[in-house]
Amino acid sequence: MSNMFYCSFVSIHYIICECGDTFPTEEALKDHLERDHNHKVQIERNEYKCDTCEKIFASEKACLIHQRVHTNPRAKKERDSAEKRRYYSMKNIVCEVCGKRYASNAALRYHQRVHTGERPYKCSECPKSFTMPLFLQIHTRTHTGERPYECPQCPKAFSNKAALLRHDRVHTGIKPYECPQCGKFFTQSNSMKLHVKTVHLKMPAPYKSRNRRAKQASRATNRPGTYL
Numbered sequence: 001m002s003n004m005f006y007c008s009f010v011s012i013h014y015i016i017c018e019c020g021d022t023f024p025t026e027e028a029l030k031d032h033l034e035r036d037h038n039h040k041v042q043i044e045r046n047e048y049k050c051d052t053c054e055k056i057f058a059s060e061k062a063c064l065i066h067q068r069v070h071t072n073p074r075a076k077k078e079r080d081s082a083e084k085r086r087y088y089s090m091k092n093i094v095c096e097v098c099g100k101r102y103a104s105n106a107a108l109r110y111h112q113r114v115h116t117g118e119r120p121y122k123c124s125e126c127p128k129s130f131t132m133p134l135f136l137q138i139h140t141r142t143h144t145g146e147r148p149y150e151c152p153q154c155p156k157a158f159s160n161k162a163a164l165l166r167h168d169r170v171h172t173g174i175k176p177y178e179c180p181q182c183g184k185f186f187t188q189s190n191s192m193k194l195h196v197k198t199v200h201l202k203m204p205a206p207y208k209s210r211n212r213r214a215k216q217a218s219r220a221t222n223r224p225g226t227y228l
Contacts, residue, residue: 031133053168054152070172 048063049056052070057063093102097115102108110132113119119129121136125143130136138160141147147157149164153171158164166188169175175185177192181200186192197203 052172053165069176070174 048060050063050067050070052067055063055066057066093105093108094100095102095108095111095115097112100111102111113131119131121131121133122129123136123139123143125140128139130139141159147159149159149161150157151164151167151171153168156167158167169187175187177186177189178184179186179192179195179200181196184195186195194206198205
């Protein structure tokens with residue numbers, strides 16, 4: 001096992017490499033190891049799993065705190081705010097182009113591709129390319145039809161974990177996004193933003209393309225009990 005390169009979780013959301021760089025995902029860590037260290041990776045972590053959503057945490061205390069979000073949306077908001085403050089306090093590496101700050105050189109390199117236009121991860125099935133291997137992996141599933149993230153509550157499955165987590169709110173009723181104007185909660189951030197624009201800022205509803213209107217009309221026409 002001496003040829004293995006060990007890394008471990010240092011918090012709920014970040015992974016630290018032995019060289020000192022930190023990464024937001026295992027995919028980003030593995031890419032760093034292959035490129036900069038020419039090593040294989042083995043992730044070590046203590047697993048404390050949430051019984052409701054099966055998220056894994058590095059400590060029992062973190063898991064217990066997380067479980068509050070399933071019964072109290074405000075708890076999630078408070079936890080997210082605390083995590084953001086802690087994360088941003090770690091950011092001391094600055095992009096010379098736009099001034100954004102990052103916690104690791106690897107994170108800065110990924111960000112700089114926004115400015116350079118570099119997209120080194122190319123899809124073998126279509127012309128699309130991506131800045132990160134994780135984005136390519138998710139995109140590839142549009143070609144393969146793979147949906148590895150299954151909902152434990154219903155037969156639906158999804159190509160990425162973020163989509164599954166959004167869908168899970170249908171079952172849990174969790175609405176983590178709060179309107180800053182009236183306190184109303186929403187399941188998705190886009191729904192909250194649309195609410196603010198149309199209700200509080202009195203802006204017109206977004207334009208719907210002809211194709212989108214036609215699809216919606218077709219779905220309405222094909223619903224059981226709907227007649228022309």
